[in-house]
Amino acid sequence: MNAVESKKAQHFIDIEDAHGAHNYHPLPVVLERGEGVYVWDVDGKRYYDFLSAYSAVNQGHCHPAIVGAMDQQARTLTLTSRAFHNNKLGEFEKYITEYFKFDKVLPMNTGAEAVETAIKIARKWAYEKKGVEEKDAQIIVVDNNFHGRTTTIISFSNDENARKNFGPYTPGFIKIPYNDMPALEKALQQDNIAGFMVEPIQGEAGVFVPADDYMRNARDLCKKHNALFIADEIQTGIARTGALLAVCGQCDCQGHCERQEATYARPDILILGKALSGGAYPVSAVLADNHVMDVINPGQHGSTFGGNPVAAAVGVAALQVIKDENLAQNARELGNYFRAKINEYIETTDTVVLVRGRGLLNAIVINDSEEGDTAWNICLRLRDHGLLAKPTHGNIIRFAPPLVMNKEQLDECIAIIIKTLKEFE
Numbered sequence: 410m411n412a413v414e415s416k417k418a419q420h421f422i423d424i425e426d427a428h429g430a431h432n433y434h435p436l437p438v439v440l441e442r443g444e445g446v447y448v449w450d451v452d453g454k455r456y457y458d459f460l461s462a463y464s465a466v467n468q469g470h471c472h473p474a475i476v477g478a479m480d481q482q483a484r485t486l487t488l489t490s491r492a493f494h495n496n497k498l499g500e501f502e503k504y505i506t507e508y509f510k511f512d513k514v515l516p517m518n519t520g521a522e523a524v525e526t527a528i529k530i531a532r533k534w535a536y537e538k539k540g541v542e543e544k545d546a547q548i549i550v551v552d553n554n555f556h557g558r559t560t561t562i563i564s565f566s567n568d569e570n571a572r573k574n575f576g577p578y579t580p581g582f583i584k585i586p587y588n589d590m591p592a593l594e595k596a597l598q599q600d601n602i603a604g605f606m607v608e609p610i611q612g613e614a615g616v617f618v619p620a621d622d623y624m625r626n627a628r629d630l631c632k633k634h635n636a637l638f639i640a641d642e643i644q645t646g647i648a649r650t651g652a653l654l655a656v657c658g659q660c661d662c663q664g665h666c667e668r669q670e671a672t673y674a675r676p677d678i679l680i681l682g683k684a685l686s687g688g689a690y691p692v693s694a695v696l697a698d699n700h701v702m703d704v705i706n707p708g709q710h711g712s713t714f715g716g717n718p719v720a721a722a723v724g725v726a727a728l729q730v731i732k733d734e735n736l737a738q739n740a741r742e743l744g745n746y747f748r749a750k751i752n753e754y755i756e757t758t759d760t761v762v763l764v765r766g767r768g769l770l771n772a773i774v775i776n777d778s779e780e781g782d783t784a785w786n787i788c789l790r791l792r793d794h795g796l797l798a799k800p801t802h803g804n805i806i807r808f809a810p811p812l813v814m815n816k817e818q819l820d821e822c823i824a825i826i827i828k829t830l831k832e833f834e
Contacts, residue, residue: 415439415452436799438792443470446814448797457822459791459798459810464612464644464770466688468730469813475687478726479719486718491711501721505694508728509654509679513702515695516716516724520643520682521557523693526710527606527678528561530695531637532581533704535603539635546603549596549636551587555613556606556641587611588619590626597634604637604677605630609655612644615805616772618765624656624674631677637701640676643693644770647684648731648812651741651768654679677701687727692720736812740768743819747771747808750823760834771808772801779803787833796825 418439438456442449446469448458461467468475482497489495502514515530517523528548535546550556550565563571564578572578583602585592593605609624611617624640631638645655656674678701682693691714714720731737748771751764762774777783784800791798801807810822 415450417451421451436788436792436797438797445469446811446818455795456792457796457810457818457825459796459808459822461809461811462688463683464649464809465683465686467647467649467684467736467812468687468727468734469811470688472687472689472727472730472813474730475689475723475726478722479689482719482722488714488717488719490713491716495718495721497718497721498716501716501724504725505728506696509681509696511679511696512698513696515702515705515710516720517693517695517712518691518714518720519557520680520693521559521562522712522715523643523680523682523695524556524562524606524641525559526695527639527641527680529710530678530697530701530705531604531606531639533709534637534701535601537704538700539603541601541603545601547581547583547599547601548603548639549583549585549593549605551585551607551611553587553611553614553617554606554608555611556608556643587614587617588623590623590630593627594630597630597636602634602636604639606639606641608641608645609674610645610650610767610770612770612807613801615774615802616766616770616807618767628656628674628676637677638674639678639680640674641680643680643682646679646681647728648737648740649684649768649770649809651744652737653731655767684731685727686720686723687730689727690720690723692724692727694724731812734813737768739814740812743814743816744768744771746816747819747823751826754827754830758830758834760830766808769808769810769812769814772805773808775804775806777804783833787829790829790832791825794825794829796822796829 421439439451440448441451446457447455449455505514515526517526531548532546535541536543553567556562558571561579563575565582565584566572583596585596605627628638640656642654677697679696685694686692748764755761759776762776764771764773766772775784779802781804784804784806788798788800788806798806798808
């Protein structure tokens with residue numbers, strides 16, 4: 410029995426359809442349990458998860474160390490707001506700033522909130538430290554970016570489905586092509602630029618990987634023109650691409666990249682989310698050094714839940730798992746192996762045009778138009794064969810399994826993927 414034939418699954422799908430806003434188009438499968446690299450549906454069928462909740466579940470589903478930290482703290486103290494101190498926030502702030510080697514952190518809940526926070530910090534820095542006239546600051550962004558779906562963020566999105574009929578749009582952004590250094594240098598020559606915000610790899614756009622030196626050269630240009638280099642690592646960060654951060658490139662730094670300036674494009678502002686909690690709880694963070702973060706004063710930004718005790722405990726546990734289990738190294742090795750195997754298949758077929766990615770953030774491009782349904786139908790068949798993935802931009806399928814996957818499991822997944830693709834030749 411496949412998912413669409415299950416009356417039990419259809420029951421839950423119908424409830425969502427009747428009572429929930431239709432703001433997503435999920436694959437027709439209803440999940441009720443997860444462990445490690447696997448998820449099970451309501452009928453007990455097991456699947457390999459090859460999306461990892463858009464890279465939130467890097468540490469695997471329901472990692473016992475993360476769930477244990479969450480459970481223990483939830484039984485002790487869940488929320489104080491920031492009206493009072495609590496005994497967990499400072500420990501988290503010390504841990505994460507030392508982990509990523511920044512002076513300060515501003516904790517939030519969701520990725521979009523963290524992006525909005527970074528935008529506010531960059532603008533305030535431009536007015537108070539760079540001398541830009543108030544209300545004149547501009548932030549450079551790139552085409553086909555994805556930073557979230559708040560009103561401000563969709564204002565500089567190319568996705569017309571996300572933008573249409575949600576205006577008026579927020580000003581203050583200059584959009585340039587991705588991976589285009591001359592365009593960035595030209596934009597930075599304006600004297601009212603607060604910063605350049607970029608994804609080191611464009612995940613939602615289809616796992617577009619820029620030139621190896623793009624991040625480093627962008628960082629250097631920002632420094633030259635006294636603008637902030639802002640890295641959105643919500644999806645790419647925390648070991649997903651085979652290094653602690655995607656701006657680390659392909660180095661083996663394991664979080665000590667300040668010693669490897671040849672490969673590390675250290676951001677002025679680093680934005681994290683998703684795997685910062687291992688998918689167990691909403692946790693996001695913005696990190697910066699004192700000369701940037703100190704523009705924020707009491708009453709100027711905040712969140713009732715941001716930095717709550719449960720989030721703090723979960724954040725420490727999630728980052729500790731990355732380090733203890735060498736997940737960056739595992740992602741790097743398995744990612745290289747995955748792309749090599751898929752490339753071997755591509756040489757024999759016209760169904761797949763190419764595979765691209767870094768670490769265990771990868772995508773295949775299907776030989777179809779963006780308006781076609783081949784990629785969607787392939788994902789339906791992958792589901793039938795026990796592997797869950799999702800198309801992005803019509804003819805691209807993103808593959809991002811939990812980083813706790815081992816080679817034996819990956820070999821089984823590669824076999825499922827190739828078997829399924831052959832059905833569409």
